[in-house]
Amino acid sequence: MQLARVSLVLPGLIGLTAYVAGLIYAVYLSLYSYSLIEARKPDFVGLGNYFAVLSDPTFQKAVAVTVTFVAAAALTEVMLGTFLAYWIYMSGYRWATPLLAVPLLIPVVSYVVFWYFAIDFKRGLLTHVVTPLGLQMPNFLGDPNFAFWAIVGLDILQLTPFVVLVVLAGMLGIPGEVLWAARVDGARRVAMAFKVVLPMAKTAILAALMLRLIDAFRIYAKVWLLTRGGPGDATMTLEVFLYTRGIYPLDIGTGAAVSVLIAALTSVVAIPYVYLVLRTWRA
Amino acid sequence: MAVVLKGVEKSFGKVHVLRGLDLEVSRGEYFVILGPSGEGKSTTLNVVAGIVRPDRGEVYLDNSLVDDAGKTYVPPERRNVGYVFQSYALYPHMTAFDNIAFPLKMAGRPREEIKKAVFEVAELLGIKEVLERKPAQLSGGQRQRVAVARALVKRPRALLMDEPYSNIDPLLRESVRAEIRKIIKDLGITTIMVTHDREEAMSLADRLGVLKRGRLIQVGRPNEVFRNPCCPDAASFMGYNLLSVNGRLLAFRPEDVEVGAGDFVGEVLDVEFRGRHWAVMTRVAGALVKLYTPERPNAEAQIKFGVKRAIEYATG
Numbered sequence: 001m002q003l004a005r006v007s008l009v010l011p012g013l014i015g016l017t018a019y020v021a022g023l024i025y026a027v028y029l030s031l032y033s034y035s036l037i038e039a040r041k042p043d044f045v046g047l048g049n050y051f052a053v054l055s056d057p058t059f060q061k062a063v064a065v066t067v068t069f070v071a072a073a074a075l076t077e078v079m080l081g082t083f084l085a086y087w088i089y090m091s092g093y094r095w096a097t098p099l100l101a102v103p104l105l106i107p108v109v110s111y112v113v114f115w116y117f118a119i120d121f122k123r124g125l126l127t128h129v130v131t132p133l134g135l136q137m138p139n140f141l142g143d144p145n146f147a148f149w150a151i152v153g154l155d156i157l158q159l160t161p162f163v164v165l166v167v168l169a170g171m172l173g174i175p176g177e178v179l180w181a182a183r184v185d186g187a188r189r190v191a192m193a194f195k196v197v198l199p200m201a202k203t204a205i206l207a208a209l210m211l212r213l214i215d216a217f218r219i220y221a222k223v224w225l226l227t228r229g230g231p232g233d234a235t236m237t238l239e240v241f242l243y244t245r246g247i248y249p250l251d252i253g254t255g256a257a258v259s260v261l262i263a264a265l266t267s268v269v270a271i272p273y274v275y276l277v278l279r280t281w282r283a
Numbered sequence: 284m285a286v287v288l289k290g291v292e293k294s295f296g297k298v299h300v301l302r303g304l305d306l307e308v309s310r311g312e313y314f315v316i317l318g319p320s321g322e323g324k325s326t327t328l329n330v331v332a333g334i335v336r337p338d339r340g341e342v343y344l345d346n347s348l349v350d351d352a353g354k355t356y357v358p359p360e361r362r363n364v365g366y367v368f369q370s371y372a373l374y375p376h377m378t379a380f381d382n383i384a385f386p387l388k389m390a391g392r393p394r395e396e397i398k399k400a401v402f403e404v405a406e407l408l409g410i411k412e413v414l415e416r417k418p419a420q421l422s423g424g425q426r427q428r429v430a431v432a433r434a435l436v437k438r439p440r441a442l443l444m445d446e447p448y449s450n451i452d453p454l455l456r457e458s459v460r461a462e463i464r465k466i467i468k469d470l471g472i473t474t475i476m477v478t479h480d481r482e483e484a485m486s487l488a489d490r491l492g493v494l495k496r497g498r499l500i501q502v503g504r505p506n507e508v509f510r511n512p513c514c515p516d517a518a519s520f521m522g523y524n525l526l527s528v529n530g531r532l533l534a535f536r537p538e539d540v541e542v543g544a545g546d547f548v549g550e551v552l553d554v555e556f557r558g559r560h561w562a563v564m565t566r567v568a569g570a571l572v573k574l575y576t577p578e579r580p581n582a583e584a585q586i587k588f589g590v591k592r593a594i595e596y597a598t599g
Contacts, residue, residue: 175370175372177368177370177372178372178373178374178375180329180332180334180359180366180368180372181366181368181372181373181374181433182374182385183333183334183358183359183360184332184333184334184359184360184362184364184365184366185360185385185386185389185433185437186360186361186363186386186389186390186437187360187385187389188360188389191389195385196374199376200374200375200376202376
């Protein structure tokens with residue numbers, strides 16, 4: 001009996017142990033000046049790596065870029081996705097839902113490359129459309145003001161359907177009679193959305209929001225493939241920073257310190273999320 | 284007339300649910316539609332509420348046309364009817380108070396008036412103490428009362444109730460339904476309730492209608508319908524035995540028989556003790572016949588009985 005109980009939580013426990021062990025090891029490494037390129041033993045530097053990283057303007061920029069990205073992309077995706085889910089739910093176009101999975105099934109690399117060939121100012125598809133009209137295609141990815149928003153736009157395009165699927169699943173759990181009760185009670189469009197359907201899908205919407213927030217923190221592939229953090233450091237996100245400063249130059253100590261800082265920042269979102277999930281389960 | 288349906292027809296796919304249903308309910312009347320499951324009872328209420336649009340026919344509320352199966356269609360939110368769904372369909376994210384207040388909020392009534400009206404109806408239904416709770420924290424009976432309160436609070440033109448007592452504890456059901464009926468009658472609200480429970484229909488209805496194959500085959504006061512069912516279907520639904528004898532169809536009540544002697548012979552299938560009498564299930568020439576007898580019949584394979592009072596229908 002006891003064994004059966006333990007075996008049920010064991011896989012999760014192993015995963016958690018591995019994660020915590022990795023984190024502890026990262027904390028340990030972050031206290032050393034340790035480069036794989038220089039053939040010498042690691043030096044203990046205390047919080048030196050942290051001071052160095054935190055005072056690095058590029059890191060500060062990366063925090064700002066990442067937080068802005070997370071806020072802009074995740075919030076837009078959740079608002080747009082919730083709106084679309086509500087529209088699909090109320091209009092009954094539920095046959096459309098399998099199509100929503102398509103952007104999620106395409107590998108990010110293919111998606112980004114497709115996007116690149118669409119908007120690149122020299123070779124892009126849009127350039128061929130716009131040029132004969134006498135217009136000039138703006139260089140989105142080369143312009144520090146546009147590059148960031150091009151990546152936000154791509155993320156919204158790819159991941160809004162994820163929000164739609166999650167929120168729609170929540171809405172489909174609402175008993176149909178409740179909607180009819182609301183109409184009999186006199187609810188028109190606006191009240192139906194904001195007093196009945198959206199509050200009843202609240203858990204799903206919050207879950208989608210939290211998942212998107214956490215996932216958006218780890219934005220890497222899109223940025224790396226399109227801009228590598230540039231132009232300048234306009235699209236330097238935390239993971240790109242981690243790669244360019246820690247992993248690529250094999251500067252293990254700095255990389256570990258950045259990883260720990262990212263984990264800490266993500267926890268700010270992740271911990272309320274876990275709390276929310278637990279509270280919903282108890283209710 | 285508070286509610287009138289004229290020649291209402293409705294199909295769902297190939298299933299022809301309502302086939303020319305006529306119904307007239309006068310103001311303040313408590314009308315019960317009685318019928319077995321799947322005969323279109325809920326559909327009838329949904330047509331009155333505007334949730335379902337008929338394929339043909341007309342619907343009137345307070346003598347004004349609200350649906351003619353064509354251009355005229357007043358949607359549910361503008362019909363001012365109250366609806367107690369079988370599942371109660373309460374808003375799970377709102378407290379009982381907010382559930383009951385919802386129709387008044389939608390009507391844009393001032394806050395003080397809403398508060399007063401909600402407390403008033405909650406007082407009537409005895410749920411004043413639980414107004415701050417959410418549906419998940421209420422008992423089944425309390426949920427049902429909240430649903431009734433929500434339907435009554437705006438003083439609807441018609442109150443529609445779909446099997447409202449089927450989820451109530453059987454021991455409490457009789458007293459609950461009598462109490463709620465009294466509240467509704469005191470408020471003078473026109474009610475259409477549907478049920479498959481004959482006893483319930485007869486004890487609550489001012490008039491009842493028997494729904495069979497998509498139309499009301501008989502409408503009348505409970506005792507009229509009980510004593511003089513119009514036709515074999517109504518008789519069967521009112522609990523009569525039907526027996527075909529020499530080209531005639533006899534309908535007789537289980538209590539209107541004499542067991543032990545008579546012209547009929549039945550094969551005994553089952554004997555149950557029912558308190559006031561014994562119920563004997565028999566098979567007579569292929570038809571199931573129920574007999575009530577004050578004495579326990581001898582454990583025989585066959586039983587003789589005579590019919591004291593019967594209604595005769597032409598067959599065919």
